[in-house]
Amino acid sequence: MATPTASMGALSSALQSLAITLPRSRRRTTTTLLSQLQQARHESTTRRMTKALRLHPHASFIGTASTIPSKSTHAPLTTPSRTTATPTPAIPTIIYNPPSAAPTPSITPRLFIPATDPRFSPPSTTAILKTAPTSPDAVPPPARPLILDGNGNPTDKKLPPSLTRPYAKTYHLSEADVKKIQRLRASNPNVWSRRKLADKFGCSEFFVGMVAPVTKERVKEMKGRTEKVKERWGKVRTFAREARTRRRQLWGKDL
């Protein structure tokens, strides 16, 4: 799951190293206008030009066989292994550096792997509910919680921001409230719309629609009203709305 991010980082670091390894003369002339007689290469010899254009290998390749000076033509690098006390073993290792791609559904998220599977590793405790979701003392999760380390202590890193502010469902409506919602909705659905009832009782419009659905005649009437509005649309708007509906349906297919 983390591969796209990792490879994105790889790309940006490669671009940075490209900027560094550009010949100094090239960097200088990017701002000035190249005349026709001016040549594109600015090192005097092929060897210097090749050397100047040489890209350093990506960090994940350092320490592998291709970057060992005795075995390759690459210039020796100042790797972290030279400074640390324990040198990196210069043995061939598996380099996992895939190109960036959309995540595939064939990789099951860690939370979804059952405990009987050999790939199972215990998921983060923050993902498991400790109390039932209907308990009254449930608090909304923070919008950007800190990531915990292995010991449960928060690290400096934060999760990305949530799209909408997370909220905890309160389950505060009693049966009498539901009855009242139904009565109001039935008395005058023009006045007591879903939104108005949701605002009054502090619940979602979905909940109002669920507990107090309108009659079939009302649905028919509302559809007729929509049809009347749609009749006034021109060719362009009709086509655009249809195309939007089709696009919206295709989201569900996720092709």
Add this chain to the structure above:
Amino acid sequence: MKRVSRATWDSLLVPRRCICGNPIALGDLLPSAFSSSVPPSTSTIRALTPPSQKSKNTRLFHTSTPLSVIPKAQPTQSAKLAALHGRLELPNKYPLTTLGRALIDPTAEPQHHLNNDSLSTVGNVLLGYYASEYLMVTYPRLPYAILKSAMEGYVGDKALAAVGTEWGVEAAFAPGTTVDPGLLQFNRLAPGMPWLPQTRMGGLGLNPPMRRRKMMPTFEHNPSLEKQLASEPEAMKRARAAAARGPGSMQDAVPLEAAMANFVRATVGGVYLHAGGLLATKGFVSAHILSRKLDVDKLFQFEQPTRELSRLCVREGFHQPIARLEKETGRYSRHPVFIVGVYSGEEKLGEGQGGSLPEAKIKAAISALKGWYLYSPVTGVDLPSKTDGEPEAPFSPSFIDVGDVVS
């Protein structure tokens, strides 16, 4: 390629089929019988006479016979049939005549012992068994609707017809006595005619004794059959009445796809009957059918993915899923791109990208749901059919899921 021994072919004496439904005596195949002076009614009468009186002087399947008999009309002498037998690497135990019979659709030959009806019934059951156990073990959390369409993708008419075409089987223009036995023979559905198989229309279909998909006895005065006949829809009753009025109106014609699929089923049934039972069938099915690639993750279509994921998390005791904006570019441009991840606590469940925030959010929920539904145990898990041949074999039961998410 394995070769078929000549002795195996010649030892088999199987009645040849005839369009009128009676086994033909060899004398009918002599050039004199086919000359224009002989009326066809004579041919039928001669066919009904016992063959022992006539076939004294003519040897049945003699390889060195000069071309006095129409050679292509004999299953054992059709080059197409032998080539198909070799191409499928069928063992010598699998007789060419069975393969030839698998190529004869019930619409071309109504006699049960001469067409592939019974063979395709056996094959259909076996194909359904192996495909379903494979899918249920490989994707134990697949919703029922997706499981059904995946089954259709493996052993449905369309898929099996594609398999038959890939095997190089061609169809005869029309069934007949002079058709090469290596060609698929069936009565073609006329262009523009409706095709009313039992499964699509409900009820019994046009020809109750030919119900091939279900294990339905074909006796007369069958109470369950009569009950089904009574509960048929009106359109099917009208179609049955029309079919009963005139021959060749709507009765007993199939499209090529259905006939080809039935041939493949019949071939599998033949493998079970002749080539070594369940073990050989399992190998044949996995080599020819289950080895085909089917993108199961492309079969999904979600109506309310965010709600479904939310219900899933409640059911499984996970924290409510929260969509988080991971990356974005060009928010105020013509073509923005948003990458949204959906998280439960710290655990990332899925990631989606889209041109708008709702789109990316929905795609992320879909990605998470697919991650749930397409969970697959590690490879090498045991299929239930492992113990078919050897009941003492070590077997580890597969993962069983509680079922679909109801939202």
